Amino acid sequence: MKLASLNVGRDGRLVVVSKDLSRQSDASAVVPTLQAALDDWERHAPALRALSERLEQGALPGAPFEPERCAAPLPRAYQWADGSAYVNHVELVRRARNAELPASFWTDPLMYQGGSDGFLGPRQPIPLADEAWGCDMEGEVVVVTRDVPLGATREQGLDAVVLVGLVNDVSLRHLIPGELAKGFGFFQSKPASAFSPVFVTPDELGPAWREGKLHRRLEVFLDGQPFGRADAGVDMTFDFGTLVAHAAKTRSLCAGTLVGSGTVSNRGPDGGPGKAVSAGGAGYSCIAELRMVETLQDGAPRTPFLKRGDRVRIEMRDEAGSIFGAIDQVVGG
């Protein structure tokens, strides 16, 4: 099934959405919000699934589904734990500044605790007070878990995944070096993330969801031009089960925890940095990666970060069309 939250109140109003994303039906008679559904998933999921099937069969009136009216599926959440599972991306970051990648980075996931108190809807503008902060998109896959016990294994972590979606993990690149140098990780450099209009249960993904990875291309557009189409199932060093287990090593995780993949990134055919889409490559899911490639090739980056009025679109499609709907945001507000 596919679920969305209309932009009503602080926590949204839950709707079920048809597989083709054309229609929706109010789900608040079952449970008012997605967080409430996740808090008692075993009880609410079957009723939501039944509602979803009736919508699919045309047995419910429904209404047109309008992503413009959506909040993030979880408009605010209790936890946003963002991994960095495409170690290729991390290695590029390091190479661009002549730093070695520690060998442990291939076996021990990078993960940061993100702000989760307010997310952007899929069509809401990215608030940017200062262009000098170096605003960037980061296209990622994200999963939502049910409750996860402390010390969960990879298998338990994977079993805890109940929903999958996309995220634009907005980053302020020029604030990152100063903030990371202080040693406590990201805070000001990671403003509100935006999420896809719908989150879907893994069964909606068919065989593309396997081994804890989503084997589909993440399509990223910048100002209408194709920017990235990296396969999220390729070069993902740590699968979602491993990421969830990493997050749960020293503490339990509450239902509704969001775990991100990190910026999707594919190597080039020669094992080096990927090529731009315009050069026939898989491109990039963030501007920073293109700038690193430019730095490695030409000694300096050429592509600027986002300016007010720039438009970012992030989507993933299967044979039938858009799976999650598109994140489609203008910078500025």
Place this chain on the structure above:
Amino acid sequence: MKLASLNVGRDGRLVVVSKDLSRQSDASAVVPTLQAALDDWERHAPALRALSERLEQGALPGAPFEPERCAAPLPRAYQWADGSAYVNHVELVRRARNAELPASFWTDPLMYQGGSDGFLGPRQPIPLADEAWGCDMEGEVVVVTRDVPLGATREQGLDAVVLVGLVNDVSLRHLIPGELAKGFGFFQSKPASAFSPVFVTPDELGPAWREGKLHRRLEVFLDGQPFGRADAGVDMTFDFGTLVAHAAKTRSLCAGTLVGSGTVSNRGPDGGPGKAVSAGGAGYSCIAELRMVETLQDGAPRTPFLKRGDRVRIEMRDEAGSIFGAIDQVVGG
């Protein structure tokens, strides 16, 4: 007024508590949970205050207040932003490993994004799967904000503070160096924090709450012995208004955001590290600080981190008695 959450369901059941912490009265007829109260504070605070006054006057039946039955006032929250405002503490950490403190640390607050999806109640044991992780307490003051706009000033930040409490920011010291070396801040090294039984409105603090600081001693006991009694109003380089403004520099903050002071720490009379309570000093609010002093004095730490069965008590009193009730936890579970 003083508010607490009984350990019922995922978000607790709100009660008002008498000033002397002897009695409570159910507040769920006004609003069921503290988060719901914070979501519409202007509307709910007056009704809660009226209820609180009736309890104080004996005009409500009430029931004995039992901290053992409490969850954290916010059993889970949308944001836990922990500062490190006692730069004295940070400087000591650095000195113990022969590292310079960057000058900017005196003007730019350190803050990390903490996990907020599940907190411990004031009397709940600290779950510790492995003693080798180096478990430590960190006694801190914490404030709760209403909604804060992006770019808030210090004054707006201070005005947004609606509740004040105490926190034990549990830390796994031996996991910190490896995690910080990866560059993304704390994750596994910061398991669930515990909070004081009650949070109070700033007016309950009288003149001890001034200039964005709480001028009272934070009493920390380890296995029944006095361990710390540092004045939270002394050597706090960044007041809570500044900390809230720091958190809101690039994004708005949701009502119910928790902002921590960082480990309370006082310098000694000579400006150097503080002395132990047993030596007549203000002592320490975490074991790590004592170990740093031991390292500076003797070349190596002597005091071990927490073991299963150890007991941590954190409390703050005024002339009338305990302000927030005591955090009193056994390690192990």
